[in-house]
């Protein structure tokens with residue numbers, strides 16, 4: 001999927017939140033949108049999914065082909081873990097819930113199975129932020145869609161559970177005909193992932209390319225230092241080298 005010279009403002013005469021965005025998203029990689037708070041990551045995801053309409057860009061996917069995990073969870077707090085899993089898995093299939101659940105559990109690592117057991121009868125309102133997000137994202141990963149969008153899927157999640165989430169997203173990338181896009185602030189989690197980084201800064205796409213090159217042009221092996229260097233120079237080094 002390509003985006004060419006995209007521009008978006010929330011109000012007609014207000015300054016653009018996204019300006020001259022040109023990039024591509026790839027089916028064989030995890031596409032990651034990176035940037036500071038307020039950089040425009042969610043706005044870009046909203047444009048891609050058709051939540052916001054923009055002249056000159058037609059979202060290439062129908063609504064039914066997309067699953068979009070938002071940062072918040074808009075479900076009643078009284079729902080229990082098992083209700084959340086049922087709601088999500090049954091939204092895609094008429095198979096009995098037991099079959100869907102067995103299939104879901106097979107896909108989980110041992111610690112994830114323990115987490116699922118613990119959360120099964122717990123109300124959403126009583127779960128920790130990370131537990132809630134893990135449950136939702138792991139359930140969503142079971143759905144069959146063409147476009148999967150995850151808005152900061154690993155925010156507030158411990159490093160162990162974060163690894164399981166990143167593995168689940170990598171598995172989605174390996175499925176045929178799927179496009180997977182996520183946003184994050186955490187570059188560390190991308191170290192061992194086959195990913196394509198899109199670095200948004202002040203509404204502009206200042207870098208798109210692979211992870212190792214991003215570190216290299218910022219002269220460090222530490223992703224946090226690379227992130228900071230990049231922001232401090234407004235991506236100058238990339239412009240020098242060319243993307």
Ligand SMILES: Nc1ncnc2c1ncn2[C@@H]1O[C@H](COP(=O)(O)OP(=O)(O)OP(=O)(O)O)[C@@H](O)[C@H]1O
Nearest residue numbers: 010011017035036037038039040041042043044185
């Ligand atoms: N509905 C809206 N009306 C006007 N401005 C908005 C609206 N939604 C977002 N913005 C502004 O657009 C800019 C980009 O917001 P966006 O939510 O896309 O950033 P983000 O990169 O996802 O940030 P974060 O990492 O904090 O989630 C911000 O300055 C934000 O205040």
